[in-house]
Every structure is written in structure tokens, then in C-alpha cells.
Amino acid sequence: MLLHEFQAKKLLKGFGITCPMGQVAASPTEAQEVAERFGCRRYVVKGQLLISDRMQHDAIRYASSPVEVAEHARKLIGKSFKVANGQLPDQVIHQVLVEEFVEGNRELYASVALDRASGRIILLASGQGGSGIERRASDDPDLIHRSELRLDGNRATGAFSEVAAAVSPDPELNMALAEVYRNLAAAFVANDATLVDVNPLVYTADRQLVAVDAKVTIDDNSLFRRPELAALRLENERVERHRNELEAQRFQINFLNLDGDIGVAVNGAGLALATHDLLVDCGGQPSNFMDIRTTATSLDIAHGFEMLLKNPQTKAILVNVHGGGMQRCDTIAEGLGIALRRRPRRLPIVIRMAGNNAAFARTVLTNNGVKFSETATMLQAAQKVVELSRKEAA
Amino acid sequence: MAILITPETKVLCQGMTGRTATFHCARMQSYGTQLVAGVTPGKGGRRHLDLPVFNTVNEAIEVTGADASLVFVPPENAASAIIDAIKAELSLIVCVTERVPVLDMVRVRQALEGTSTVLIGPNSQGLLAPGIAQLGVMSTVDAKPGRIGIASRSASLTSEIVAQTTQAGLGQSTTVGVGGDPVHGISLAGCVERFIDDPQTEGIIIIGEIGGSEEEEVAELVGRMRPAKPVVALVAGRHAPPERRMGHAGALASAGIGSAQAKIYSLEAAGVIIAPHAGSIGETMRAALN
Numbered sequence: 001m002l003l004h005e006f007q008a009k010k011l012l013k014g015f016g017i018t019c020p021m022g023q024v025a026a027s028p029t030e031a032q033e034v035a036e037r038f039g040c041r042r043y044v045v046k047g048q049l050l051i052s053d054r055m056q057h058d059a060i061r062y063a064s065s066p067v068e069v070a071e072h073a074r075k076l077i078g079k080s081f082k083v084a085n086g087q088l089p090d091q092v093i094h095q096v097l098v099e100e101f102v103e104g105n106r107e108l109y110a111s112v113a114l115d116r117a118s119g120r121i122i123l124l125a126s127g128q129g130g131s132g133i134e135r136r137a138s139d140d141p142d143l144i145h146r147s148e149l150r151l152d153g154n155r156a157t158g159a160f161s162e163v164a165a166a167v168s169p170d171p172e173l174n175m176a177l178a179e180v181y182r183n184l185a186a187a188f189v190a191n192d193a194t195l196v197d198v199n200p201l202v203y204t205a206d207r208q209l210v211a212v213d214a215k216v217t218i219d220d221n222s223l224f225r226r227p228e229l230a231a232l233r234l235e236n237e238r239v240e241r242h243r244n245e246l247e248a249q250r251f252q253i254n255f256l257n258l259d260g261d262i263g264v265a266v267n268g269a270g271l272a273l274a275t276h277d278l279l280v281d282c283g284g285q286p287s288n289f290m291d292i293r294t295t296a297t298s299l300d301i302a303h304g305f306e307m308l309l310k311n312p313q314t315k316a317i318l319v320n321v322h323g324g325g326m327q328r329c330d331t332i333a334e335g336l337g338i339a340l341r342r343r344p345r346r347l348p349i350v351i352r353m354a355g356n357n358a359a360f361a362r363t364v365l366t367n368n369g370v371k372f373s374e375t376a377t378m379l380q381a382a383q384k385v386v387e388l389s390r391k392e393a394a
Numbered sequence: 395m396a397i398l399i400t401p402e403t404k405v406l407c408q409g410m411t412g413r414t415a416t417f418h419c420a421r422m423q424s425y426g427t428q429l430v431a432g433v434t435p436g437k438g439g440r441r442h443l444d445l446p447v448f449n450t451v452n453e454a455i456e457v458t459g460a461d462a463s464l465v466f467v468p469p470e471n472a473a474s475a476i477i478d479a480i481k482a483e484l485s486l487i488v489c490v491t492e493r494v495p496v497l498d499m500v501r502v503r504q505a506l507e508g509t510s511t512v513l514i515g516p517n518s519q520g521l522l523a524p525g526i527a528q529l530g531v532m533s534t535v536d537a538k539p540g541r542i543g544i545a546s547r548s549a550s551l552t553s554e555i556v557a558q559t560t561q562a563g564l565g566q567s568t569t570v571g572v573g574g575d576p577v578h579g580i581s582l583a584g585c586v587e588r589f590i591d592d593p594q595t596e597g598i599i600i601i602g603e604i605g606g607s608e609e610e611e612v613a614e615l616v617g618r619m620r621p622a623k624p625v626v627a628l629v630a631g632r633h634a635p636p637e638r639r640m641g642h643a644g645a646l647a648s649a650g651i652g653s654a655q656a657k658i659y660s661l662e663a664a665g666v667i668i669a670p671h672a673g674s675i676g677e678t679m680r681a682a683l684n
Binding site: 114116117119120121150151189192194219221222224225256258266267268269270271272273274275276277278280281289294322323324326354355356377378379 | 469470493494495496497499500501503504519531532533535536546547548549550551552553554557574576577578601603604606607628630631632633634635671672673674
């Protein structure tokens with residue numbers, strides 16, 4: 001789960017990280033009031049969006065008076081942004097973060113991240129920072145100092161002072177840097193984060209390190225022990241994802257909306273990815289990605305199929321199931337039967353079933369009056385469903 | 395011979411008294427796995443599935459001589475159960491639990507350092523050595539003792555590939571699901587290394603997917619070792635839309651890192667045979683062996 005900038009900064013402040021004076025506002029009037037109260041020379045108005053290139057999308061703006069702050073807020077709040085080739089819902093700015101503009105002598109970079117290759121937590125630090133640091137770092141690998149941290153009980157330990165000394169020879173700055181690194185690591189561990197990233201970390205004229213922008217990602221699997229973060233997720237997901245995708249999760253199904261016209265139901269993420277590849281190779285376009293989890297019951301599965309049947313774009317349905325030790329073919333067949341009784345629709349259905357209880361599943365489908373064509377292999381199934389969807393569309 | 399397990403391996407199950415664990419342990423027993431004990435704190439002294447239940451891993455080992463563990467403990471306590479098993483110096487631990495917090499797995503990886511314990515999982519269907527033992531939740535109906543070693547990041551695709559290799563008349567020496575989580579125990583490359591050394595294994599299949607760098611590690615290993623046996627790979631997610639999470643925590647491709655194309659390119663460069671699609675892996679392997 002990715003946090004909004006204002007949420008990330010609030011979290012980091014609790015761990016001794018200095019952030020610019022700031023407050024979120026949901027309306028231009030509110031934004032102006034915040035700015036008046038702050039009484040700064042310059043302000044930044046930042047649209048709260050969960051995308052990475054807000055600068056390019058013009059969602060970050062500068063102002064020199066509270067009236068100007070209100071004007072920017074008016075333009076930003078309610079503005080929507082298209083992301084990721086139309087497969088995600090448009091993101092809308094609901095709030096802006098009004099901040100004091102922080103002037104600095106120098107921009108640096110500091111990040112604590114999960115490194116999946118080594119299975120460790122790493123500190124990434126650089127004496128340079130700001131936008132494009134990733135690109136500059138890929139040209140010059142020495143730009144970023146990388147150091148592994150260790151977990152000692154609930155504390156992350158590491159060579160914070162050594163890294164700080166490598167980043168800057170100035171003893172005053174490197175003392176402050178070590179402190180920032182230590183605090184970021186503490187915030188990372190205490191919140192079950194997978195990323196705590198500050199860029200730029202600005203060194204001001206009065207020798208303070210200020211987190212001008214911050215990105216925090218939390219491990220979804222840890223939310224059972226982080227109720228305050230679980231509440232934030234509910235709030236953020238409402239705007240971040242399609243409603244039917246969230247609904248599907250409640251029914252033990254991983255569901256994503258896609259642009260095509262073939263409804264797809266598969267058990268298991270790996271087989272679903274492979275089926276998706278095969279369909280596209282055969283010239284088809286899936287209208288969704290659906291991975292039925294091993295814990296889904298036939299009623300859960302029926303909800304998943306209903307989502308395919310409800311979608312007017314769906315011209316044909318492909319069911320590719322390999323019954324395993326936990327999810328058997330007949331459970332999925334029963335789910336399809338229930339869905340078709342609840343939401344009758346004449347659609348070509350192509351089924352390829354193998355593994356645990358495949359033969360019994362055929363009986364279940366027939367008993368439920370489901371009309372379907374069956375193929376022996378998944379390649380044939382993909383070819384068949386593409387052919388039938390084209391006929392249906394014509 | 396299989397990898398990681400022998401007919402003599404004695405297995406205990408942590409969390410055996412739970413409902414799902416009970417179901418799968420009974421299946422494992424009827425498959426012939428030498429299940430010798432259960433461990434559930436607070437339930438020591440009882441019997442379950444006709445086996446003794448102990449409060450701790452150490453007690454279970456002392457009495458039964460178990461040398462492997464299957465962890466069926468809910469995500470909240472799965473990591474501490476694994477760490478108990480590591481401290482008790484078991485040689486093999488299989489964890490099937492889904493949704494273990496990733497920081498807990500960082501702790502587990504630290505606990506594994508300097509030990510000779512092999513961890514499979516979490517979020518893994520487990521290990522199956524057809525005809526010898528089953529340690530996990532996979533279906534066994536299509537499995538047959540044979541010549542192919544399978545290492546996989548996906549449980550559902552493994553069932554599929556097991557069926558295909560059986561149909562192709564090849565059978566399996568061992569199948570290992572490394573698990574779908576970002577931080578886990580044995581890697582695909584760790585399995586491939588053991589399959590290369592295993593005389594029963596004549597061909598190796600790896601089932602990868604987008605995200606992470608494990609397929610690249612396999613490419614590096616195969617390029618370096620140049621094994622005499624064929625290595626066939628499938629990388630799922632070639633057409634997955636970028637920046638969307640598709641099921642597995644591991645299946646996340648962003649900004650070209652861990653993309654299917656990049657993985658396929660490095661595997662091919664190392665001499666690994668890429669299966670054209672998920673339905674053709676058994677045939678691809680049969681052709682490679684002839």
C-alpha cells in the first residue's frame with residue numbers, strides 16, 4: 001500500500017524527521033486559510049495523488065500569496081489524471097498539501113528499502129538528490145551508497161555514521177545525516193514498510209535537513225498488526241481502485257479490469273498469467289484478469305463469474321482450471337452454475353479443465369444446464385474462445 | 395533419488411491440529427510421507443491423526459527423531475514457528491502459509507545465516523517427490539516417479555506442468571514450489587543447482603514469472619555450469635499490463651525491472667530452452683531429451 005505524501009510525512013514526523021510546515025486542505029478556501037495562518041513568503045501547493053511523476057503532470061505548484069494558493073488549489077482539486085493505459089480508474093485530486101516553500105543549499109537523497117534479491121533491508125543514500133536521481137544513478141552507480149541493515153529485535157542497526165561520512169565530509173552535516181538515516185530505518189521497521197524514501201532531502205541555509213518530498217509503502221500482509229494503517233488503506237483504495245476489484249477481494253478472488261472482450265477465469269496467479277499470455281498470443285484481448293484463490297468457495301466463485309456476466313464488453317468466457325490439492329474443478333463448475341442461474345446470459349463459454357475432480361466438474365456443469373464447449377489443451381481453448389468471441393462481435 | 399528429501403526423512407508438522415493442516419496431513423500420510431509428530435503450543439500430550447502432539451519443536455525431535463518440518467501456522471506466528479525449527483537445526487522446513495509479513499521473513503533469512511537448514515516457502519505449495527514423499531498441499535493425482543526436476547514460483551502452473559510431464563511419459567524426480575512472496579527461502583537457482591547434481595534428474599524445468607530477479611540468477615548459474623541436461627523455462631506474464639499487481643506479491647513488474655522479456659532474453663542467452671507457451675512444456679522437454 002502506497003501512502004499519500006501528507007500521510008507519509010505525518011508518519012515520518014513521528015520519527016524525528018523534519019518536514020516543511022504544512023497542512024492538507026480539501027477546498028480553495030481552506031487552502032487559503034492555511035496559507036494565511038502560516039504567513040510565509042512562498043508556498044508550495046501539492047496535489048495528493050498516488051502517482052510518481054506529479055511534477056510532469058503539473059500537480060505541484062508554487063505560490064507567493066495566500067490568494068495565489070487558493071487559485072492553485074481551485075485548479076488542482078477535482079482535477080483527474082489518466083494513469084497506466086486506461087486500466088486504472090482516473091485518479092482525482094481530493095486534497096492539496098499546502099506547505100511552506102523550503103529553500104536549500106543542497107539536495108540529497110535517502111531511502112530505506114526492502115531488497116528482495118538479498119532478503120534484506122538496505123539503506124540507499126546519496127549526496128545528490130532531486131528529480132531524475134534514479135536516472136543519474138543508473139549512469140553512475142557510485143552516486144548512491146548502499147548499505148545493508150540488520151534487524152536486532154525490533155530495531156534496525158547499520159553503519160549509519162559510516163554511510164553519512166561517505167556522503168559528506170562536513171562533520172556537522174554528516175552527524176545530521178546519520179540521525180536522519182537512523183530515524184528512517186526506525187520508521188521503516190515500526191510501520192512494516194517496504195519503502196521509506198525521501199527525495200529531495202534538503203539541506204537548508206540554517207543547517208537543517210528537511211524532507212521536502214516523501215514516499216512510504218507499507219506491506220499489505222502486515223496490516224493485521226497495524227490497524228491505524230489498515231484504516232488508511234480503506235480510505236485510499238476507494239479512490240485508487242475500481243469498485244468491482246475491491247469487491248472481488250472480499251470474495252477471495254484477485255480481479256483486475258482490462259480493455260478486451262474475453263472474460264477469463266483461472267485458478268492461481270501463475271496459471272492466470274500464463275493463460276493471459278496465451279490468449280494475447282492467439283489474437284485475443286482479455287476483459288479482465290481473474291485469479292480464483294485456493295480459499296474461495298463456490299459462492300465466492302459465483303460472484304467472480306457474475307462480474308464477467310455483468311460486463312457488457314464480455315463477448316465470450318474462457319475458464320481454464322487445473323484442479324489442485326486445495327481448489328478442485330467441481331467447486332469452480334458449481335460457482336459458474338450459480339452465477340448463470342442468477343444472471344442468465346447467452347454467451348459462448350469455453351472450458352478447459354484438468355486435474356483434481358475434472359470429470360466430476362463436467363457432470364456438475366451439465367446438471368446445472370450450463371452450455372459450454374470443451375477442449376483438451378489450453379492452446380485449443382484459447383484459439384476456440386478467440387474464434388467464438390469474434391463471431392459474437394460480428 | 396529426489397532432491398532435499400529421502401524415504402527416511404521424518405517429518406513433523408507445526409500447527410498440525412488446525413483444520414486445513416489436518417486435512418493435508420492426512421493426505422500426506424496416505425501418500426506415504428513419514429509424518430511422525432505434530433507441534434502445537436499448549437496441546438502437548440494429545441494425539442492427533444494417530445500421532446503424538448508436542449508443545450515445542452525440540453521436544454518433538456527428542457522423542458521422534460524428526461529431521462524436517464512442515465509449517466502450517468497462521469501468518470501472525472508463521473515466522474516465529476520457522477525460527478523455532480531453524481534453531482532446532484532441522485535440515486528441511488516447508489512453509490505453506492500465505493500472507494506472512496515481509497519483515498518477519500527478513501528476520502527468518504537472518505536466522506538462516508550460517509545454518510545448513512533449507513527453507514522452502516512461505517506461500518509455497520511445498521515439495522513433492524513422487525513415490526517417495528509429499529510435503530505440502532499440492533495435488534498428487536497426476537504425479538509419477540520419473541526423470542524431470544521442476545522448480546516453480548507458481549503452484550497452479552506446477553500442477554499443470556506435472557500433468558504434462560506425466561503425459562509426455564517423463565514423470566518427475568522432485569517438484570519444488572519456491573513460493574510467491576518477495577522474500578522467501580530456497581530460490582529457483584538453489585533448486586536448479588541441486589537438480590544438476592541429482593543423478594535421477596535428466597531434465598530441469600523452471601517456471602518463472604514477472605518481477606524479482608530469480609530467473610536471471612538461474613540464467614547466470616546455467617551459463618556458468620553449462621549442465622549436460624536440458625533446462626526448459628516458462629516465464630509467465632509476457633503480456634501483463636505494467637504496474638498492476640496480478641495475484642502474487644512477486645508478480646509485479648515495474649519500469650522494466652524483472653520484465654518477462656528481460657528474463658527470457660537472459661535465460662536464452664545462457665542456453666535455456668524457452669517453452670513457447672504454458673501448454674507446450676511437456677512436449678518441449680521431451681523434444682529436448684531426444
